[in-house]
Amino acid sequence: MGINTVNSGEQVDRQSRILEAALDLLSRHGISGVSMRAVAREAGVALGLVNYYFDDKMSLIRAALHSVDEHDLGLVAPDPSLTPEEQLRKALHRVAGADLLTTRYLSLRLHLWALAQAHEDFARINAAAFDRYLDGLAALVSTAHPALPLKECRDRAADIVVVQNGMWLTALLGIDKAAIQRSIARTEQIAFAPPRDN
Amino acid sequence: MGINTVNSGEQVDRQSRILEAALDLLSRHGISGVSMRAVAREAGVALGLVNYYFDDKMSLIRAALHSVDEHDLGLVAPDPSLTPEEQLRKALHRVAGADLLTTRYLSLRLHLWALAQAHEDFARINAAAFDRYLDGLAALVSTAHPALPLKECRDRAADIVVVQNGMWLTALLGIDKAAIQRSIARTEQIAFAPPRDN
DNA sequence: ACATTTCTTGAACAAGTGTTCAATGTGAAG
DNA sequence: CTTCACATTGAACACTTGTTCAAGAAATGT
Numbered sequence: 001m002g003i004n005t006v007n008s009g010e011q012v013d014r015q016s017r018i019l020e021a022a023l024d025l026l027s028r029h030g031i032s033g034v035s036m037r038a039v040a041r042e043a044g045v046a047l048g049l050v051n052y053y054f055d056d057k058m059s060l061i062r063a064a065l066h067s068v069d070e071h072d073l074g075l076v077a078p079d080p081s082l083t084p085e086e087q088l089r090k091a092l093h094r095v096a097g098a099d100l101l102t103t104r105y106l107s108l109r110l111h112l113w114a115l116a117q118a119h120e121d122f123a124r125i126n127a128a129a130f131d132r133y134l135d136g137l138a139a140l141v142s143t144a145h146p147a148l149p150l151k152e153c154r155d156r157a158a159d160i161v162v163v164q165n166g167m168w169l170t171a172l173l174g175i176d177k178a179a180i181q182r183s184i185a186r187t188e189q190i191a192f193a194p195p196r197d198n
Numbered sequence: 199m200g201i202n203t204v205n206s207g208e209q210v211d212r213q214s215r216i217l218e219a220a221l222d223l224l225s226r227h228g229i230s231g232v233s234m235r236a237v238a239r240e241a242g243v244a245l246g247l248v249n250y251y252f253d254d255k256m257s258l259i260r261a262a263l264h265s266v267d268e269h270d271l272g273l274v275a276p277d278p279s280l281t282p283e284e285q286l287r288k289a290l291h292r293v294a295g296a297d298l299l300t301t302r303y304l305s306l307r308l309h310l311w312a313l314a315q316a317h318e319d320f321a322r323i324n325a326a327a328f329d330r331y332l333d334g335l336a337a338l339v340s341t342a343h344p345a346l347p348l349k350e351c352r353d354r355a356a357d358i359v360v361v362q363n364g365m366w367l368t369a370l371l372g373i374d375k376a377a378i379q380r381s382i383a384r385t386e387q388i389a390f391a392p393p394r395d396n
Numbered sequence: 397a398c399a400t401t402t403c404t405t406g407a408a409c410a411a412g413t414g415t416t417c418a419a420t421g422t423g424a425a426g
Numbered sequence: 427c428t429t430c431a432c433a434t435t436g437a438a439c440a441c442t443t444g445t446t447c448a449a450g451a452a453a454t455g456t
Contacts, residue, residue, distance in 0.1 A: 014433085030316030031230055036414060046435045048417085057414065107315045114312040117305045117370060118228030130371050158368075158377040159384070166364025170356075172315060173328050179356040186357070186384075212403085234444060244405045246447085255444065 015053045018043045022064050027108040031115055034061070058121070065112050065122055069129035072109075075100075076136030084143040085192075091140055092187045095164050096180050106172050134161060141191055148195055160187045213251045216241045220262050225306040229313055232259070256319070263310050263320060267327035270307075273298075274334030282341040283390075289338055290385045293362050294378050304370050332359060339389055346393055358385045 021042035025034045036057060040047045054060040076091050094100065116126035138157035142150060167183045219240035223232045234255060238245045252258040274289050292298065314324035336355035340348060365381045 028316070030312055031228065033316065035412080037412085048415095048436065049434055051415065052433075110308075110312050110315055113367070113370070114228055114309050117308055118226070118231065127371055155377070155380070158373060159380055162364040162368050162373070162377060162381050163361055163384075164364065165367045166360040166362065169311070169363045169367055170360050172311070173325055175356060175360070179353070179360060182353070182357055183360045186361075233442080235442085246406065246445095247404055249445065250403075 014043070014045055014049060018045060018050055018053055019060070019063055019067065022060050023067070023108060024104075026061075026064060026111050027104045030111050031061075036060075061115065062122070062125070065115070065125055068108055068112055069125065072129065073132055073136060076133060076140055078140065078143070084140075088140045088144040088191055089188065091137070092160070092191060093184060095167065096184050101168070101171055101180075103172070106168050109168065110172065134158065137161065144191070145195070152195070156190055156193075159190050163187050163190070212241070212243055212247060216243060216248055216251055217258070217261055217265065220258050221265070221306060222302075224259075224262060224309050225302045228309050229259075234258075259313065260320070260323070263313070263323055266306060266310055267323070270327065271330055271334060274331060274338055276338065276341070282338075286338045286342040286389055287386065289335070290358070290389060291382060293365065294382050299366070299369055299378075301370070304366050307366065308370065332356065335359065342389070343393070350393070354388055354391075357388050361385050361388070 018039060022034055022039050025038055025042055034057075036050050037047055039060070040050050043050075050060070054063065075094055079087050079090070082090065099105070112122070113126065116122040134154070134157050137160060138150075138154045141156050141160075142148065142153040145153065163183055163186055167180055171180060216237060219237050220232055223236055223240055232255075234248050235245055237258070238248050241248075248258065252261065273292055277285050277288070280288065297303070310320070311324065314320040332352070332355050335358060336348075336352045339354050339358075340346065340351040343351065361381055361384055365378055369378060
């Protein structure tokens with residue numbers, strides 16, 4: 001068979017390995033734990049290769065931010081196989097799913113948020129991703145409540161996001177699961193409340 | 199009068215100047231912006247003096263964390279001059295006050311939170327402060343609802359904190375003030391809801 | 397006046413940082 | 427085989443980092 005291009009399936013393309021290593025280090029030790037050498041070590045790769053695939057350290061972090069943002073956006077993507085109500089409810093419950101409530105993901109989000117606060121460059125990317133998430137959520141609310149005015153849908157989406165952000169931030173401090181469940185229920189109340197008259 | 203110990207009131211004790219400088223840098227540029235030299239420069243002080251007042255960089259950050267935590271705890275301190283209802287309501291409204299909703303404070307909190315996620319040492323301090331805040335809030339709820347069982351008070355406090363955390367985190371992304379106001383109202387609903395039967 | 401403790405300084409050190417780059421390896425095309 | 431573009435390596439560079447420390451200034455006590 002000769003030397004395979006991919007030995008034992010372990011050797012996926014190094015670029016994603018490097019990005020993955022950066023994400024891992026960021027979530028575990030924060031930005032000060034992400035040095036080019038540490039990333040290279042974690043990815044099992046020589047130092048120079050990190051700078052080969054990513055021009056800058058900045059580019060590397062930017063790529064990490066991008067990957068997380070894209071993943072987040074998937075949480076509010078429409079799913080035509082479900083009814084509008086189910087779609088919305090599922091999206092609301094997903095934020096407390098086992099895969100999202102891991103320390104790794106929450107920690108990663110937190111560190112990226114902190115980074116955005118420190119660098120104007122990241123702030124823009126983060127704010128744009130936030131807006132897209134808000135839009136996605138508002139769209140889900142809108143399809144579930146066709147009669148509701150769009151402005152009201154956006155307001156509800158904003159209110160839901162506040163509670164969601166609070167949830168995962170507080171989850172990092174090890175708040176009890178019961179409080180999380182109550183908060184999920186609260187987002188549902190907001191989402192499915194009868195139209196208010198004003 | 200001779201040379202005053204304090205010239206023009208500007209020369210407060212250097213130790214607090216150094217701590218203040220560290221807080222400022224942390225809130226503006228994150229942990230990677232807080233180098234001993236940068237702190238010294240910002241405080242208008244020689245490099246050596248930072249290590250004179252704070253053994254470590256760790257100690258300096260710890261002191262910063264401490265000062266913010268203590269400030270936070272003041273937000274839920276009982277105020278005997280008010281009725282229990284007023285105390286609780288005031289505490290709930292304070293989190294959207296002009297002094298707390300500044301980028302500086304929010305950013306500071308965020309970076310300290312991120313730091314706690316990266317270092318076990320800070321994590322303990324932060325978790326302890328969080329628990330004390332929760333206790334304080336639960337106590338306020340309890341005095342406002344003398345009939346409510348203590349467990350229920352703690353649950354409500356936890357629910358309120360989730361929304362509060364979400365509020366200030368989302369405030370960093372520039373969410374509109376209307377959403378903040380609605381969230382405040384939501385914490386009031388939680389706090390002053392009639393006892394639920396289960 | 398002196399002695400002593402407390403501040404304050406900036407140079408020095410070892411260790412770590414991001415980035416560059418010449419050298420080498422690898423696999424496919426001619 | 428030769429060629430050639432791509433992938434990969436680690437040494438080397440200039441620079442920043444936290445910490446230490448001998449020296450001196452300032453305040454305080456005697």
